[in-house]
Amino acid sequence: MTISGGGDFPASLLLVGAGRMGSALLQGWLKLGLDPGGVHVLDPAPSPELQAFCTTVGVKLGVPATPPEVLVLAIKPQTLASAAPALVSLAAPTTLVISILAGKTLKTLADHLPSAGAFVRAMPNLPAAIGAGITGAVADPAVTPEQKRKADALLAAGGRVEWLGDEDLIDAVTAVSGSGPAYVFYLAECLAEAGIVEGLPPAVAERLARATIEGAGALLAALPEVAAAKLRADVTSPGGTTEAALAELKGGDALPKLIARAVAAARKRAQQLSG
Ligand SMILES: NC(=O)C1=CN([C@@H]2O[C@H](COP(=O)(O)OP(=O)(O)OC[C@H]3O[C@@H](n4cnc5c(N)ncnc54)[C@H](OP(=O)(O)O)[C@@H]3O)[C@@H](O)[C@H]2O)C=CC1
Ligand SMILES: O=C(O)[C@@H]1CCC=N1
Incomplete structure (x- = not known):
């Protein structure tokens, strides 16, 4: 199923990992109207460019005082296990986690972040940096229609979105359009x-x-x-x-x-x- 994007952005968002893909997604969201005042970016060693960008656009670096509506995971898959313990208190039952980590299943994500209420597993690609990407995504059954609309708005900022009913297909999406x-x-x-x-x-x-x-x-x-x-x-x-x-x-x-x-x-x- 393809849903067109609609600017239905969350009021609060935490981006975990602002490397190549995380930064590309963030820029797209802000360009399309995500309120920077509601955005936190967590990255262990933010580059001077990232720091300057966050200051310029009004995005905060660091952790929010309360769990966000949406937490976007954009760290490397190999670092999930070591990063997750510090993230557990940042995800509440009302938090939707959107992961773009290659390979990491909905079950693995839930095992590492049991405090979060719902998960979307997505696979964007680098042309998202200019709104010309395509993302494959799958939502777990706990994702509400409103959360799905918000996930779609965020993912559609990078281009087209293909919602899949079968999580097993995401690795093939990664192999075709992610890479x-x-x-x-x-x-x-x-x-x-x-x-x-x-x-x-x-x-x-x-x-x-x-x-x-x-x-x-x-x-x-x-x-x-x-x-x-x-x-x-x-x-x-x-x-x-x-x-x-x-x-x-x-x-x-x-x-x-x-x-x-x-x-x-x-x-x-x-x-x-x-x-
Ligand atoms: N690059 C691409 O084209 C695509 C990537 N992806 C997925 O996106 C994810 C990120 O990839 P990519 O952007 O290329 O990788 P990068 O290495 O560029 O970005 C990862 C970022 O996460 C930071 N980081 C590391 N540990 C933590 C932590 N504990 N908390 C917060 N931030 C942390 C890294 O900092 P530091 O460098 O200092 O360690 C880095 O800035 C991967 O899971 C990948 O599978 C998906 C689709 C396309
Ligand atoms: O190479 C990788 O593992 C990531 C996932 C898709 C694109 N880059």
Whole structure:
């Protein structure tokens, strides 16, 4: 189910972990109208940039005096066990915890934060930093409709939201769209390197590769009803250059198999991080 975002933000929010993803989400929320006066950010060693940002926008660094309506967990999955004891008193039965931790299940989250009333497990991606992300999310049965609306508003600040009925699917979401931007950035790197091998000056090769991925992504975004396969066919002249390149990428199912292996490896890693 997809619910469109609606600015139904919580009155109080604690962000635990303001690294790459936590900061990206925070900026999106504030841009879309989350009241900074109700926001606390907890991070053990806030960078000077984060401190300056919080001061400028009016967000408090540190722990709130009373448990927040929403606690967003954005620390690394590997640090959940060590971080959780200090968080237990910050989560009340009225607190909704939204976790973006790869792999950590709703059950694991509840085991570590038994004081919290309800949990949403979400997997956003880095383009959320510019509102162009996509998030997969699942709510536990204790999440009320009002809490779900608030979770949706927060997650939708980063782009589209796919609510899933089956928690087991979240690790696959992580492997496809959570980690996915890195695959695309790697393609940009590889394309530039190949261009250099073919004689292009490095700076030109990088600009060509980057602009190509930007343009292809923009075309996908501009033509949502057109399948990626159709757009690929539009580039591929019979007997032309693209066909020659695609024969290499597809030869022996090379690229599909490689991508399938990569996504399976990411999903497996998410499962390993679950406990
Ligand atoms: N990066 C991405 O594209 C995506 C990440 N995620 C998930 O988001 C989470 C964060 O990832 P990412 O932002 O990349 O990681 P970062 O390492 O950039 O951010 C984690 C932040 O949490 C801080 N931190 C560590 N311990 C605590 C603590 N006890 N209390 C509060 N803050 C703490 C870290 O501080 P310090 O550095 O000083 O230790 C750091 O600032 C992960 O669980 C990941 O699975 C989900 C989707 C996409
Ligand atoms: O690499 C990771 O584990 C995190 C989760 C998805 C994207 N980054």
